Amino acid sequence: MPSILIRKGRVIDPVSGRDEEADLLIEEGRILTIGRDLAAKADETIDATGLIISPGLIDPHVHLREPGQEHKETILTGSRAAVAGGFTTVCCMPNTSPTLDSPEIVRFVYDQARRAECRVFPVAAGTIGRKGEKMAEIRLLARAGAVGISDDGDVIASAGVMKSVLTATAAAGLAFMQHCQEPTLTQNAAMHAGGISTRLGLPGWPRIAEEIIIERDVRLVGETHCRYHVQHLSCAGSVDIVEAARDRGLPVTAEVSPHHLLLTDEACLGYDTSAKMNPPLRETSDLEALRRGVAEGVITVLATDHAPHTADEKSLPFSEAPFGIIGLETALAGYARALIEPGHIDWPRLIELLTINPARLCNLDREHVGENGLGELREGGIADVTLIDPVREWTVSESDLAGQSRNTPFLDWTFHARPVMTIVGGVVRMSRIEVGV
Numbered sequence: 001m002p003s004i005l006i007r008k009g010r011v012i013d014p015v016s017g018r019d020e021e022a023d024l025l026i027e028e029g030r031i032l033t034i035g036r037d038l039a040a041k042a043d044e045t046i047d048a049t050g051l052i053i054s055p056g057l058i059d060p061h062v063h064l065r066e067p068g069q070e071h072k073e074t075i076l077t078g079s080r081a082a083v084a085g086g087f088t089t090v091c092c093m094p095n096t097s098p099t100l101d102s103p104e105i106v107r108f109v110y111d112q113a114r115r116a117e118c119r120v121f122p123v124a125a126g127t128i129g130r131k132g133e134k135m136a137e138i139r140l141l142a143r144a145g146a147v148g149i150s151d152d153g154d155v156i157a158s159a160g161v162m163k164s165v166l167t168a169t170a171a172a173g174l175a176f177m178q179h180c181q182e183p184t185l186t187q188n189a190a191m192h193a194g195g196i197s198t199r200l201g202l203p204g205w206p207r208i209a210e211e212i213i214i215e216r217d218v219r220l221v222g223e224t225h226c227r228y229h230v231q232h233l234s235c236a237g238s239v240d241i242v243e244a245a246r247d248r249g250l251p252v253t254a255e256v257s258p259h260h261l262l263l264t265d266e267a268c269l270g271y272d273t274s275a276k277m278n279p280p281l282r283e284t285s286d287l288e289a290l291r292r293g294v295a296e297g298v299i300t301v302l303a304t305d306h307a308p309h310t311a312d313e314k315s316l317p318f319s320e321a322p323f324g325i326i327g328l329e330t331a332l333a334g335y336a337r338a339l340i341e342p343g344h345i346d347w348p349r350l351i352e353l354l355t356i357n358p359a360r361l362c363n364l365d366r367e368h369v370g371e372n373g374l375g376e377l378r379e380g381g382i383a384d385v386t387l388i389d390p391v392r393e394w395t396v397s398e399s400d401l402a403g404q405s406r407n408t409p410f411l412d413w414t415f416h417a418r419p420v421m422t423i424v425g426g427v428v429r430m431s432r433i434e435v436g437v
């Protein structure tokens, strides 16, 4: 494995609080030294002047479609999209076919992940088949390597089942990640319930369908003390509920996705299925509340909800097309557009939300896995590193996308930040810059 010396970048490590110009030397998959003007030689030298040197980005919420829907994405193709987007680690959701609800399938994901370009960790289902009825063997799933529990794609609607799942998830030392959607309030719903759904004649999805589940779950968390994580927040009221729970000291965290920070339900005009998401795009007041939620420290994790679908599926009429968009390759640029450019947060904070915070959520940090912990840059630590050009202008084009599917509303958008190198375990997996030898 060639050694790598990265010179003169802005090293940002939220765990140690480091934010300074420095060099970083990588040998044998580990970070050997971080310091100014290192008198070191390496097989490859990278001039990182003007670039940010960040811990490898971690996405705790992606759909890799394997097993069962390999025509949309596989663990391998999803990992290509991940490293193209600067991610060194992704956590994949259990709504596969078969469902990720048994230790055998957890191990299958790890087996497939050995060929992947980045690290892939499975989040396993809380109930068998994600049906919300019979609890899965959560203890065994955790022992097989599940890094979180979720029925994502669906909510656990029964409060009784949810309480049992939270109790078992807490005992296993994991966090539960909830897809918050009260199903009786969203039957046939295709988009946010508002003026535009009325105009388009599409059944609407009210905000309260999300809020009511978070309200209920916060009460269950008060009883079970399970770490509880709200997936893909979409509305202003949800931010308030999460804030109140955190103020009470409950172990509640929340994530937001790039599209909810950048788009509103107006993107659905013209029946554009690339704007059909679950939860749906809402209104400007929600988008602003979500950005404020990040700025004020209520939302502490960012996640793409990368959801590949084929062009054929997305060409169906709006009401029949599947929910979701891909997100890994445009995520960092989108977060910079939504959060940094308007001045809500700075780069060190953004990197914290993309590295150590998701690592802690999924037990991938040093506290949980000792010296192999992810999410930080430290001497002796694993060399998962992302180089970011904070001012690189680029336009999203279909031919540029490395994953298998193309369903994104951000085609032809011009952004002003981009990951330019992804290093996983000391190996360069993606590069958009010159490497000197």
Ligand SMILES: [Zn+2]
Binding pocket: 152, 153, 154, 179, 231, 232, 278, 279
């Ligand atoms: Zn979901």
